[in-house]
Amino acid sequence: MKVLKVFNNSVVLGVDDSGTELVLLGRGVGFQAKPGDVVDDALVERTFVPDGSTTAERIAAFVQEIPRADIETTEEIVREARRVLGDHVTDHILVPLADHVSFALRREREGATQIDYPLRWEVENLYPNEVAFSREALAIIERRTGVRLPAIEAVPLALHFVNAQFGSAADLDVTMRMTEVLTETLAIICTEYDVQIDERSPVVARFVTHLRYLFRREQQGRQLPAVADSLHEAVRAAQPREYACGQQIADLLGQRFGWDVGAEEVIYLTLHVARLTATALAEAGERADG
Incomplete structure (x- = not known):
């Protein structure tokens, strides 16, 4: 070298x-x-x-500014995140995560005003696994530095771990936009069916996971395998309301990100809408009976 x-x-x-x-x-x-x-x-x-997503020059600038102890602390966090969350948490997030951790530590030591991060509710409800681990990360930071960061710091940390799913070229701003769209998507379903959806329920977790992988496929330029026209028409005929809602979601994604969401994806969205609404309506019935 x-x-x-x-x-x-x-x-x-x-x-x-x-x-x-x-x-x-x-x-x-x-x-x-x-x-x-x-x-x-x-x-x-x-x-x-x-x-x-960044240049060597920019990485070098970050590395020069970040105290070595903060880099070492972040390395431990990344190793533990990989064990808990999965192999998609690679060393590519080390520098941006270390930059955030170092900035947060500096603000806390200086007694700066606490930041109220946007999308706090959305992040906590849509990404419970990443938020749970981020709280562990705060404990790692406190153990290694003696500084207890505010609990709300779990929100931006969680976004870094969500972002890791989308590979090396991912941008944290895109992940935040994705989070906003996920919330809008659930709002479409709630409005269309006049139901309340428990964002922490397993059926919502599966839906969010599907949308996250949809984002990943779109970023990588991959599409779902084509389905027969007969299957597409059968789903639309059997579940017209759910299909219309799935198409609304596809249209929203197209508007926000410029994607051409295909018929195959609309079918999967339709099936998820059917599961979500069936669960929400059943829970509403149980509350009424109770």
Whole structure:
């Protein structure tokens, strides 16, 4: 591996034999180094790989500003998140997550006013697994730093873990927009059927999971396998109201993200709407009987 650029004595931009640029962190790794020099691997403590959503230069700028102790704390959080939430939590989220953790710690130490994050209710109800783990992450931060961050910090942390599902090119702003659309989607169903939906119910969790993977497929340019026209017509004939609601959701996604949501996806949305409304109507009946 060779040096491309020296940022300071501890951070350099390197390039490996395949031409991949890497940000290298380590005490003395940049000391007296010049572009073209061979990197002393023994001095490299951490390697950061640009992921397509940001540049090596930007990663290097982050790494220079984040205290090493905060990076180490975040590394433990990412390892534990991978164990609890799944392998989709990769090291690609390390730098943006460390940047957020470091910023939150600095604000708390300075006694700054607590931030009231938007979408708090939505995040807590739509992503319960990520929020639950983020509360564990706050405990890890307190154990390692002695600083107890406000409980609301579980909300932005959870968004980072949700974002990890969408791969290296994901943007946190897109994940927030997705969260808003998920809420709008449930509101469409509630309005159409005049029902209340328990956002923490298992049937909602399955629906949200389906929509999250729909977002992932659209980002990757993949489509569901085609279905026969006869099946499509059979679903529409058997469940016309649910189908119309599914089409409304597909139209909303098209408006918000410019997607062409196909007939195959509308069928799946129809089936989810049927399950959601059947559950909500049954619960409403039980409340009326009680």
